[in-house]
Amino acid sequence: MYYLGLDIGSSSIKAALVEEATGRSLGVVQEPKQEMGMYAQKNGWAEQNPEDWWIHCCNAIKRIKKEYHISKTQIKVIGISYQMHGLVVVDHNGVPLRKSIIWCDSRAVNIGNRAFEDLGEEKCASQLLNSPANFTASKLKWVKDNEPNTYQNIYKFMLPGDYIAYKFSNTINTTLSGLSEGILWNFKENDIANMLLDYYGIDRALVPDITETFGVQSVVDKKGEKESGIASGTPIYYRAGDQPNNAVSLNVFNPGEVAATGGTSGVFYAITDNLSVKENARVNNFAHVNHHREKETRIGKLLCINGAGIQYRWLLNNLAVNSYDEMNLMASEVRVGSDGVCLIPFGNGAERMLNNKELGTRIVNVNLNNHHKGHLCRAALEGIAFSFVYGMEILKSDGIQAKVIRAGNDNLFRSEIFATTVATLIDQEIEIYNTTGAIGAARAAGLHNGDLESFGKSIMNNDHVMTFLPLKDKSPYQKAYKNWKYELELILNNV
Incomplete structure (x- = not known):
């Protein structure tokens, strides 16, 4: 039996299969074979169509199953890594209202800087641990200010990994870790960053439900099975941004x-x-x-x-x-x-x-x-x-x-x-390991039981290359x- 890991990057989607019993990587495939493009209507802008990510995910799953002769019932769980700080906004039917404003888009820099100045460094440091800067919350504020018709039709906003999980399962949720990367978590109050949402005039109802990083976040439904080739009922057990996931790997x-x-x-x-x-x-x-x-x-x-x-x-x-x-x-x-x-x-x-x-x-x-x-x-x-x-x-x-x-x-x-x-x-x-984000996401899907010791041994046994x-x-x-x-x-x- 196998764990499936997906790494939703801005240049490509990678899929990995890992053996459940040993943690050994079976293989990794990339879709598309050439880099994905970005839309840049203006200098400093960078957008991608979230549906393109899903299409490439489905193609990658199809390829890896075929190349390694794996059936959909042999894939037991799914883990997802994704490009951080992106913004996906959807309507009540879960349809994206615009292209995703991705991590390297800089249009919201001034919005975040102004928030940092108005709210004050001490408040931002003690509650958000960051300047609001050019992160997801500031990008959502940009949509509110510049595309009011789009903003009025938003049901929920999501991070890129949240959107892929939604396409599998028809369930919209996110993680505490994910909210923090968007500067949407208040560490002092242990709650959603209402202080910043209020400053930006953003309705808290737009924030997805919060699920645990490890555990059953959602399960593949019939539509997800038809499009992805993963059996319905397969659980998504893990989701994290690319840098936290690299650390997990x-x-x-x-x-x-x-x-x-x-x-x-x-x-x-x-x-x-x-x-x-x-x-x-x-x-x-x-x-x-x-x-x-x-x-x-x-x-x-x-x-x-x-x-x-x-x-x-x-x-x-x-x-x-x-x-x-x-x-x-x-x-x-x-x-x-x-x-x-x-x-x-x-x-x-x-x-x-x-x-x-x-x-x-x-x-x-x-x-x-x-x-x-x-x-x-x-x-x-x-x-x-x-x-x-x-x-x-x-x-x-x-x-x-x-x-x-x-x-x-x-x-x-x-x-x-x-x-x-x-x-x-x-x-x-400096210890060097032969691993990738997709492999890490696949292995992390098995961490719902909390056994970090066995997880670490699996990485050492399978991936350690050398130490400088x-x-x-x-x-x-x-x-x-x-x-x-x-x-x-x-x-x-x-x-």
């Missing part, structure tokens, strides 16, 4: 445990049991999947670095090289510190951890007689690693003491230079980081 649940991602952008997602917040603008704070309003506090502190893997990809596309392996080889032939060359890797828009400043990418201290492509490659890997170290310093100032860091075996963490640089400067081992250890001789890394940080602060002081 890496067995990150407890204070001091940190999940790291090194893709196009980079992320540290660190768990704490403390509701005290110093950084409510540079760091976001969400209820983790095992947060419980009465039993225990589990907050995921999310620090995002926009300028991460996209920098290295840019070099791949613009240097006369054939592969990342070639770049890594050239970089490995250059000494730590890249012989003085520094790359400031913030060329992917505003950086939240730099107070939303747009620095661009800067390459400094290049000597045209002595430096070559290898120096650029090493400086890029080091510069991105240094930005992770800089981010960890911010998290430490916000009360995080990392005891373990776990990362997926993808993109930047495949580079020994990158991973060793981070491990050495943070002075912390901090080097004993830290001095060349510390010198290089000091030089990089000096260059960064020169720029920050003049922007």
Whole structure:
């Protein structure tokens, strides 16, 4: 028997099958094979049709069943991971009233900033743990202000994962963790964030019912069976946003445990049991999947670095090289510190951890007689690693003491230079696991029984690849980081 995991991304939908008995991944498929498109009517806007997500989910399920010879009755439960912060609004028939305003859409930035100023930093920090910023609540306020006819016809709003669960089951609900990622949860009052809803003039009746993150959230109905190929009566046992789910995939649940991602952008997602917040603008704070309003506090502190893997990809596309392996080889032939060359890797828009400043990418201290492509490659890997170290310093100032860091075996963490640089400067081992969001969602569907110990052993037994250890001789890394940080602060002081 198998668990099905779905990962609803903005570029594709992934489906994974995991063996119920062992937790071993059978396989993963992606739909569509090319990236999904986005609608951008204006600069800074990003929308997708929620129905497209559902169509690709159904196609992915059909493919994975066929490729692995699985019948619908062999799939026992469903887990869902999804792109965070998106907004889906539906009418009384559950039909979307407009395209989804997704995570990277920035139209509501000014709305959130104004709310933060009017409500006050202390109130937002103590109750919401965040600035309202450009999250789901602020996007819903944008619809209210700019599309009043649409707003008047809204029955419920949903997050992307809520909508997929609804399509399976004809049941509309959400989770506490999901509401917190939309800045719709008041941690002080342990209730929906009426303070923000009242400020925005949003009717509380639009908020879906709240269900547990683990447990029977809904079950597939006859219509869901016909469209998806999953047997009616199959329960949905789990739902979480992509970053909390990535942490679940890496067995990150407890204070001091940190999940790291090194893709196009980079992320540290660190768990704490403390509701005290110093950084409510540079760091976001969400209820983790095992947060419980009465039993225990589990907050995921999310620090995002926009300028991460996209920098290295840019070099791949613009240097006369054939592969990342070639770049890594050239970089490995250059000494730590890249012989003085520094790359400031913030060329992917505003950086939240730099107070939303747009620095661009800067390459400094290049000597045209002595430096070559290898120096650029090493400086890029080091510069991105240094930005992770800089981010960890911010998290430490916000009360995080990392005891373990776990990362997926993808993109930047495949580079020994990158991973060793981070491990050495943070002075912390980095455990690497071969897992994905869809696999994590499938496994998490089995966590309704609360057996975290067996869950963790399953990940260790099936997925552990290697562990990067901090080097004993830290001095060349510390010198290089000091030089990089000096260059960064020169720029920050003049922007």
